[in-house]
Amino acid sequence: MGVALFTLGGTISMAGHTPGGEGAVSRLNGADLTAAVPGLARLGMPLDIHDIEAVPSANLTFAHILDLVDSASQAVKAGACGVVVTQGTDTLEETAFLVDLVWPHAEPFVLTGAMRNPTLAGPDGPANLLAAARTAASPAARGLGALVVFNDEIHAARWVRKTHSTSTATFASPNTGPIGHVIEGHTRILTAPVRLRAPYPRPEALDNTRVALHTVTLDEDVDTVAAVADARHGLVIAGFGVGHVPGRLADLLGTLAERMPVVLTSRTGSGSVLRHTYGAIGSEADLQRRGLINGGLLDPYKARILLRLLLAGGADREAVTAAFAEHG
Structure with a gap:
């Protein structure tokens, strides 16, 4: 078994510059992302990479996310022990909650991204991806639904919010705090959110x-x-x-x-x-x-x-x- 990685684009996948020299453009696929992460090879299990259409998170829709959940569900049924999704941070708190409402498996569904793209000093994407993969692979994260892993903190989808426009510590859960941390490569769950009910089915209308x-x-x-x-x-x-x-x-x-x-x-x-x-x-x-x-x-x-x-x-x-x- 391994971890299924789905890439949707966003700051974490940006590299290079537009011809005018202003702004980053999305160029990195899943293989590029994983190759840039020191320590990922020591995860102890393979990453099964699925490159989804790279779009800014502001352009994501309910249909995009529900299609992604269907694909991730198939990966779990095929043997994946957990799922990691990389996307832009603008709507990450909303996509995480939507996933949490419909995710039908005990296997963790972990979302992450980055605030600094790889062209900047100190990009946070590699560390976030490594922490997310470790969380998705951890038995301690089973049964917790959708999680957001950022800055070595683990947040429940129900409570997490983006709280700052640029800080690498932007994701926080103001009402509860993080439910866990990634410490020296190990996933530590400090408190487990209650799964409130059976997942909602995908609506037709x-x-x-x-x-x-x-x-x-x-x-x-x-x-x-x-x-x-x-x-x-x-x-x-x-x-x-x-x-x-x-x-x-x-x-x-x-x-x-x-x-x-x-x-x-x-x-x-x-x-x-x-x-x-x-x-x-x-x-x-x-x-x-x-x-x-x-x-x-x-x-x-x-x-x-x-x-x-x-x-x-x-x-x-x-x-x-x-x-x-x-x-x-």
């Missing part, structure tokens, strides 16, 4: 399911929120603090919640939406009385992933509410 996300800001324009929600099947609201919006938005959000699921989250980056601490118009208690669904600890980006997956799979309001009570 994904292309026809539209879910919007709107971040509430100071002096918010009601018409803007209405326009964002127009012709959507669901809406995620990233509210202030513990789940508040300007009072003038409350009626609109209540009206929207009568025709589609509207999930209330916090724009802060960590912490939970509350349920019954504040009661003014536009507060979390008021919005829930109007039919909004509490997103709990899920950040807005992950809430949108879950809501779209649920609606594309035909979930009704009761099922959506129950799912967010479980995941949030």
Whole structure:
């Protein structure tokens, strides 16, 4: 058995420069990536390389990731003890959560990438790839679902976030911290996240399911929120603090919640939406009385992933509410 490596592009695979000398271009395939990693040969098992279409992570879609999960699943069924995926970091936290919701195997599914491309001093890609491969090969990581391994830290997909635009320590789990570390080449799991439920099946109506996300800001324009929600099947609201919006938005959000699921989250980056601490118009208690669904600890980006997956799979309001009570 070995580890299946799937490469999607991103900073980790960039090398060389455009003709004008500005910016890196994607040129490295899986064989190039692995050849640049000192110590990978001592992993103790082979890497089975699968080069997928190299695209910036900003261009990835649900379909891309679900196709990747299907391919990774086939690799596991063929004997792989774990999976590593390299991709760009821009959307890595979202793809990891989507994978976690649908991954049906005990074998680890590990995502990683880089913040410094190989043309720069101190590229972090080789170290991240080595740590990811060690984690994917480790029996200690079995049953943990999708993981993000960066900077020798192991993060659960449900909690991890990209927190800095350039730092090599960008990935963090503000609510929990990392669940483990790679120390002297060994994977150490310190706490295991609970796998909440059986994986969701791949939905058939994904292309026809539209879910919007709107971040509430100071002096918010009601018409803007209405326009964002127009012709959507669901809406995620990233509210202030513990789940508040300007009072003038409350009626609109209540009206929207009568025709589609509207999930209330916090724009802060960590912490939970509350349920019954504040009661003014536009507060979390008021919005829930109007039919909004509490997103709990899920950040807005992950809430949108879950809501779209649920609606594309035909979930009704009761099922959506129950799912967010479980995941949030």
